[in-house]
Amino acid sequence: MLAATKRVAFGAAVMALAVGLAGCSGSGGSEADEGGTKGAPGAKKAPGPENAVRLIGDGSTAFTGAQPNITPPQRLKPGEKPPQFVVFSWDGAGEDSQKLFSHFRQVAKKYDAKMTYFLSAVYLLPEEKARLYDPPKHDIGTSDIGFGDTQGIKDTLRELRAAWHEGSEIGTHFNGHFCGKEGGVGTWSVEEWKSEINQAKSFVENWKTNADLPDEAPLPFDYAKEVVGGRTPCLEGQKNMMAAARTMGFRYDSSGIGNQIWPKKTDGLWDLPLQLVPVPGREFETLSMDYNFMYNQSGTTSGDPDEHEYWGNQMRDGLLQAFDRAYEGNRAPLIIGNHFESWNGGTYMRAVEDTIKTVCVQRDVQCVTFRQLADWLDAQDPATLEKLRGLKVGEAPRAGWPAFTATDTAPADRTEKH
Template structure:
């Protein structure tokens, strides 16, 4: 990354220290008991004059910081400050300037500093829906014009406020994108991993972005001889699973490799629980145990199966859930937010539904559709499989089934694309039912729509990023289709 010279004019003592999460003016001295770790610099008052700050990279993930060669300007996340305190930094950790060495050690090895995440819609790091600056002069001017007052000079802005400013000055469209989410349940088949990943790479070569969300099942990362590690909730018993296990250690190693590759290629990994049991009568405790097993089996998979290596992501990357059999209970929604999930995809709604936040998480439901013969069907491959052949193989009619599925998906898309732009939700499994009819239909659908103007075929976490930026008022307006339409839409 090229270094960029940034001139920051400091008009007052307060202005200098706006770059920190905590605007604490009191001076803090260094402590002497953290000699093995980098320490914060003294919170001294520099001369009130124009200072030169340099933009420097943190790592190869795209992270950056501003420094004048002596100290680093924040903001610093709560996690970074906590680390500093654990290292013995004391009150100095709350200062508004840190040494470069301390900053780099506390930052972590991600695009955004630890404790925050990248909102892919606006391109800023976010902590608790607070956007971490610094912000461009154009945005600051827009903030002042919008009567933002002294807050415009701070380096933390509310995400929804920032997004409205970006829309106002034309940095982003006032028309919502047409989001299309293509997701898979399961994760066992190596062929399915390769086929889906290769499709996305083929589309990328054409200049079209397609990203999948994979809801993986925990049992596929445990070998059969280790199955007694799982004591399934709801009284199912030890070593039980409704979908089998992960095979031999060698099979699991290859599956873990696929998970890592998918994540590195920009796809998302979500949770499909562990044993694929019907949880419609599970308690809050049952769901808590299931999620604990999921974390153990996925993130300790290498250790459990005696394999070298590790995942390239951690638990924070698991943001979404889809319940096996779409079976839910009240207990589930008491656990999801507490366990760090941002969204759930286990419900069903009308095809033009704009997501709402329920129980502290986003509701991203599958859609209730009507096929070419007027039959009701969910936007998921198994439901087409059941509708077409009662979930029994009938490969002779595969082309007809493929065509019906494809046309149903396209009608769903066109209605929303030309209508209120409600997100498109399509779910599939790692199964080639009816001679692959449903996978073929999904790929044809993606080829037809993902390169169209204002269409974004992305992961569910990116949809969550977008929804985090919207006020309830904006969501209501989108539900009604109240937003500027493109000229093409107006002519239709």
């Protein structure tokens, strides 16, 4: 179990349209076989990069080749309708006694979904080594979400290995999860963010030494190259974090707040924000995250049990309404954020699972990671992306997709709303 003291900042300011700031806390399956080359019985594998395993540093991570179970991105053909992308992402991404990481890995496999897991790196740092963490504007060895313990570290490593083998992404939620005006991540400078990112990488790259687990299998990827994006705690500090991250190998960020429209790059990084989605039965929209539905429904993680089912249904139906208006409209990627938490009796976990079951099996729908989405966006004709960004929330091309994405179609050919 993760030895973490979880704390949600309910004192955060509430956004316009009744959107609470996205607070975060967070905190199995077996590993995939490495596989090999076929040959005669007893034949040795020929040396080569396809089956090489190169340990990195103290062996906490390793290069094992290209990630399996990934489909290369394809450029849209003239006249082709864009796929409907849906990204399910998880802040914190630790396996604790609730076993939600392992559960949703199995859900993802069942419905052919890839997901992004934003790891809080202090979950791989044991409590007794807490002083290795020097957080900006806070005392050495402190963290608002605690640290790991031996069993929690082992369990989380198991899930990270398996998730990567299955084609999912390991991003970052950084370290100590400090929010608010008193030294929170929103007050950090660019240089302080660089320190935080470097420390997060260090904890992932040195868990064998830090946790004294020399016999554990390494993570099957080079984390310095694997981490290409993240989400900041409480969605604070995005500007300075991005300024630091774009010099450190990041390709995207998901700390922003936006609408269901096609994304764009900001200062060289894909800006892939959480989105405003309907709250059925209410006159406002909220962010596409479990915390924000909870904040607007009960304001507490342990609200009235008699309302749990209704609240879960409300979140599920809001996400499905958001999906429908994109799927039948502008086909903008739907981005959903969650935590491995049992708030209000686990009703939000049920809502997310119901959404996965409903949307990931539909025609032309691809449930992908942020990295896969960024790959697809990079593969497109910039002129096509610019036209797609001109479609508003719920808009579909008036003359249909074949005319809209044809190479000779004027950008103004768009106005049907769903």
